[in-house]
Amino acid sequence: MKYVLVTGGVVSGLGKGVTASSIGVVLKACGLRVTSIKIDPYLNTDAGTMSPFEHGEVFVLDDGGEVDLDLGNYERFLDVTLTKDNNITTGKIFQSVIEKERKGDYLGKTVQVVPHITDAIKDWIESVSAIPVDGKDGPADVCVIELGGTVGDIESMPFIEALRQLSFSVGQDNFCLVHVSLIPVLGVVGEQKTKPTQHSVRELRALGLTPHLLACRSAQPLLENTKEKLSQFCHVPAANILNIHDVPNIWHVPLLLRNQNAHDAILNQLNLLSIAMPPALQDWTMMAETYDNLTNSVRIAMVGKYVGLTDSYLSVVKALLHACIACSLKPSIDWIAASDLEEDSAKSTPEAHAAAWETLKNAACILVPGGFGDRGVRGMILAAKYARENSIPYLGICLGMQIAVIEFARSVLGLERADSSEFDTDTPNPVVIFMPEGSRTHMGSTMRLGSRRTLFQTPDCITAKLYGNTQYVEERHRHRYEVNPEVIEVLEEKGLKFVGKDETGKRMEILELPTHPFYVGVQFHPEFKSRPRRPSALFLGFILAATGQLEAHLKSHQNGV
Ligand code: GLN
Numbered sequence: 001m002k003y004v005l006v007t008g009g010v011v012s013g014l015g016k017g018v019t020a021s022s023i024g025v026v027l028k029a030c031g032l033r034v035t036s037i038k039i040d041p042y043l044n045t046d047a048g049t050m051s052p053f054e055h056g057e058v059f060v061l062d063d064g065g066e067v068d069l070d071l072g073n074y075e076r077f078l079d080v081t082l083t084k085d086n087n088i089t090t091g092k093i094f095q096s097v098i099e100k101e102r103k104g105d106y107l108g109k110t111v112q113v114v115p116h117i118t119d120a121i122k123d124w125i126e127s128v129s130a131i132p133v134d135g136k137d138g139p140a141d142v143c144v145i146e147l148g149g150t151v152g153d154i155e156s157m158p159f160i161e162a163l164r165q166l167s168f169s170v171g172q173d174n175f176c177l178v179h180v181s182l183i184p185v186l187g188v189v190g191e192q193k194t195k196p197t198q199h200s201v202r203e204l205r206a207l208g209l210t211p212h213l214l215a216c217r218s219a220q221p222l223l224e225n226t227k228e229k230l231s232q233f234c235h236v237p238a239a240n241i242l243n244i245h246d247v248p249n250i251w252h253v254p255l256l257l258r259n260q261n262a263h264d265a266i267l268n269q270l271n272l273l274s275i276a277m278p279p280a281l282q283d284w285t286m287m288a289e290t291y292d293n294l295t296n297s298v299r300i301a302m303v304g305k306y307v308g309l310t311d312s313y314l315s316v317v318k319a320l321l322h323a324c325i326a327c328s329l330k331p332s333i334d335w336i337a338a339s340d341l342e343e344d345s346a347k348s349t350p351e352a353h354a355a356a357w358e359t360l361k362n363a364a365c366i367l368v369p370g371g372f373g374d375r376g377v378r379g380m381i382l383a384a385k386y387a388r389e390n391s392i393p394y395l396g397i398c399l400g401m402q403i404a405v406i407e408f409a410r411s412v413l414g415l416e417r418a419d420s421s422e423f424d425t426d427t428p429n430p431v432v433i434f435m436p437e438g439s440r441t442h443m444g445s446t447m448r449l450g451s452r453r454t455l456f457q458t459p460d461c462i463t464a465k466l467y468g469n470t471q472y473v474e475e476r477h478r479h480r481y482e483v484n485p486e487v488i489e490v491l492e493e494k495g496l497k498f499v500g501k502d503e504t505g506k507r508m509e510i511l512e513l514p515t516h517p518f519y520v521g522v523q524f525h526p527e528f529k530s531r532p533r534r535p536s537a538l539f540l541g542f543i544l545a546a547t548g549q550l551e552a553h554l555k556s557h558q559n560g561v
Contacts, residue, residue: 022250023178161208167209454474
């Protein structure tokens with residue numbers, strides 16, 4: 001196994017994840033098989049308990065792993081399917097070492113950060129990098145490891161030490177370190193400053209790691225003399241100093257790297273030049289350029305709880321982008337804080353209330369994404385009602401599907417207090433209830449997580465057609481509550497159809513309103529499996545419906561065009 005380690009210096013938020021996944025894209029384009037590992041030095045065992053407000057979206061994997069959103073970038077960029085073990089955290093490592101200690105596996109020894117924690121990190125990396133993630137047999141050629149945080153952080157120290165040892169044990173030809181840094185510009189003179197990078201490289205060296213390449217983030221392209229300075233003071237050949245300046249969209253980053261021959265420098269370090277091909281990035285280039293040149297846009301209202309931080313819905317945003325590009329459209333997302341739509345807000349914040357409603361009414365389609373807790377739920381119900389009554393395309397994802405059910409039960413069945421037991425434990429009409437797959441009493445792990453099968457109940461529905469008339473689909477889940485099986489009959493009688501169910505027939509997975517142009521709710525999260533050139537069928541249908549092209553698309557699909 002060959003390793004490319006990506007570290008970061010100076011400040012966080014430099015786009016290390018995008019850099020690391022772009023390196024993967026370029027290496028893959030050279031004909032190599034690539035896997036990746038993300039190291040998050042925080043103490044949480046996984047991202048499942050972390051607030052999207054603070055940390056952005058929790059990404060969900062096929063195996064049910066709740067992981068850092070960077071894993072989503074890797075899956076999308078490299079078109080791979082990762083496992084929960086591809087995300088290493090301090091919490092996971094310590095947990096495994098402490099469990100071994102409790103079992104007496106250390107035979108009376110003092111258990112220490114070095115060597116026990118560092119050995120656990122090395123073993124983890126070596127075993128996880130061998131797992132195939134691209135559907136082929138056998139391990140990949142290269143594993144890109146991204147170390148979260150910035151070099152010098154106290155919590156990343158055990159990882160740095162483990163990686164130093166790893167670089168030594170796997171040997172020079174198998175280890176390439178790319179250090180991502182920032183080149184700020186100061187003052188009126190506009191000089192590009194190299195000192196922060198010099199310091200962070202020095203810090204890295206003091207810890208025993210030598211960067212082979214520098215990836216310098218800057219607003220404008222690096223000047224020649226900045227590069228020379230960096231080379232001289234950081235001890236990195238000028239050809240290995242890459243510049244990632246600001247670009248119109250992140251798909252340009254692999255192209256920027258390719259244009260600077262990053263692949264040659266990395267392949268040279270890894271002694272892979274002889275087996276690699278020149279990078280084939282024609283499709284990728286076309287995709288990046290198409291995106292830049294899109295002129296027509298479609299307005300999508302996103303009615304959610306965490307709209308302050310758009311990273312909270314990163315995969316939904318990406319899935320919308322993939323679908324829009326397939327329709328030659330630019331997504332124009334209008335973020336609406338669900339609570340602004342509520343009655344209370346008309347009194348407390350009338351301007352925000354009016355603006356939210358105006359935005360909602362101007363949108364071509366309405367999306368209610370996943371979420372937890374009751375904040376904004378009343379606003380989401382109003383948005384779903386508006387979409388249903390005015391024939392505006394609606395896509396409800398997870399919570400968004402449950403909202404559609406509550407709204408329908410209240411407005412159409414006349415059950416005014418219909419609710420989810422998540423929001424009102426005493427509701428007389430629990431139309432959405434807690435339905436754990438495992439034990440009801442066992443603490444923790446009550447969430448239904450990861451890939452599950454949905455069987456279409458009829459071929460005669462929009463979603464079955466969009467998915468290409470298959471019998472079933474497998475999508476990723478992350479929820480505790482579900483539509484109450486006891487209310488299905490009455491809901492269906494009134495016209496809300498459950499066209500996708502799980503294998504037992506008890507769990508509702510997809511709802512549609514056949515009298516509406518596109519009113520779809522799904523208990524799963526289709527956004528997690530959307531890929532740049534393979535948009536999620538549901539997102540595609542949603543955008544097509546928003547632009548009046550759905551019927552034509554379904555017809556041409558039906559005729560095999
Ligand atoms: N809160 C809801 C549940 O637990 C929806 C979850 C979600 O949208 N991911 O079922």
